[in-house]
Amino acid sequence: xxxxxxxxxxxxxxxxxxxxxxxxxxxxxxxxxxxxxxxxxxxxxxxxxxxxxxxxxxxxxxxxxxxxxxxxxxxxxxxxxxxxxxxxxxxxxxxxxxxxxxxxxxxxxxxxxxxxxxxxxxxxxxxxxxxxxxxxxxxxxxxxxxxxxxxxxxxxxxxxxxxxxxxxxxxxxxxxxxxxxxxxxxxxxxxxxxxxxxxxxxxxxxxxxxxxx
Numbered sequence: 001x002x003x004x005x006x007x008x009x010x011x012x013x014x015x016x017x018x019x020x021x022x023x024x025x026x027x028x029x030x031x032x033x034x035x036x037x038x039x040x041x042x043x044x045x046x047x048x049x050x051x052x053x054x055x056x057x058x059x060x061x062x063x064x065x066x067x068x069x070x071x072x073x074x075x076x077x078x079x080x081x082x083x084x085x086x087x088x089x090x091x092x093x094x095x096x097x098x099x100x101x102x103x104x105x106x107x108x109x110x111x112x113x114x115x116x117x118x119x120x121x122x123x124x125x126x127x128x129x130x131x132x133x134x135x136x137x138x139x140x141x142x143x144x145x146x147x148x149x150x151x152x153x154x155x156x157x158x159x160x161x162x163x164x165x166x167x168x169x170x171x172x173x174x175x176x177x178x179x180x181x182x183x184x185x186x187x188x189x190x191x192x193x194x195x196x197x198x199x200x201x202x203x204x205x206x207x208x209x210x211x212x213x
Contacts, residue, residue, distance in 0.1 A: 002028060002035070004020075004021065004024035004028075005020070005024075006018075006020035006021055006024070006053070007020055009111070009114055009115060010114045010115065013114065013115050013116070013117065014115055014116050014117075014121055014125055015063075015065040015066060015068075015125075017053060018053055018056055018057050018065075018066050019065065019066050019067070019068045019069050020069070021044075021053050021054065021057040021066075021079075022057050022061065022066040022067055022069070022079040023069040023071060023079075025042065025044065025057065025061075025079040025080075025081060026071050026074055026077050026078065026079050027071060028042050029042050029077045029078075030071065030073060030074055030075075030077050039077065040082065041082050041207045042081060042082060043081050043082045043083035043084065043085070043140075043203065043206065043207075044057070044058060044081050044083075044084050044085070045084075045085040045086075045087065045199075046085070046086060046087070046089065047087040047088060047089070047183075047184075048087070048088055048089065048090060048152070048182070048183065049089075049090050050089070051085075051086030051087050051088060051089020051090065051091070052086070052089045052090045052091055052093065052125075052127070054081075054084050054085070054086060054089075055084050055086045055089060055091065055127060055142065056125060056127065057079060057081075058080070058081040058084035058138060058140050058142075059127070059130065059137040059138055059139065059140075060137055060138070061078055061079035061080045061081070061138055062078065062079075062138075066079065067079065080138060080140065081140050082140060082141075082206060082207070082209075083140050083141040083142065083143070083202070083203065083206040084140055084141075084142045084143075085142070085143040085145070085199060085202070085203075086142065086143070086144050086145065087145040087184075087195075088145065088146055088147060088150055088152070088153065088182050088183065089144070089153075089158075090152075090153055091126075091127040091128065091144075091153075091157060091158065091161050092126050092127065092128050092129075092153070092154055092157045092160075092161075093112060093116060093122040093123075093125055093126055094119060094122035094123045094126050094129075095126070095128070095153075095154040095157060096108075096112070096152075096153055096154060097109060097112045097119065097122055098154075099153075099154050100112070127161050128157070128160055128161060128164060131161070131164035131165060131167075131168055132164060137168075139165065139168055139169055139170030139171075140170075141170075141171040141172075141173075141202075141206045141209075142165060142170060142171070142172045142173070143172075143173045143175060143198075143199065143202045144158050144161060144162055144172065144173070144174050144175065145175045145177070145195060145198070145199070146158040146174070146175070146176055146177070147176075147177045147178075147179070147180025147181055147182065147187070148176055148177065148178050148179060148180065149178075149179045149180055149181050150180070150181055150182040151181065151182060152181075152182030152183070153182065158174065158176075159174065162174040173202055175195070175198050177191050177194070177195060
């Protein structure tokens, strides 16, 4: 397991931070043997805004904006992932921006504006919009983890993403945790352990499938 770095906020505004994620994915695959690992089994996990980044990178691994950072010695290695896990991800940036606007949350609105600059970009990077528009994307196995008491994302967002992902032909596991809020710090210990077990089982299942391929 490796924690990658990527630029944040205005310093790494969209699509720069996803280019960092794509670069890190390629780097890890090129150097997998250095970690006694198999490049075919590299997957990704992100939380909150990172949950959006990892799923977007996994779905658009060949987007020229996301592959903008060159990496020597790749020999055709790309940014595809064996699986993607989004934990309470902000998968609909425009929906969250509109939610913040309706709630008068100017700080959250400003964060979106610094990162995306415009509402058009928020929509262009919106997982729901991407799937509804029929854009040709990769659909690696995905695990979507969500607390039902999460006030940090639009209600019904993750369920809609799961529905559309599945309809597009993707393998998606929607794991809802009753009464859990946004961010693991507010979760109960039993539900944290349940979430970890669910995640480990998902990874084990898809690592086995990746090795078999």
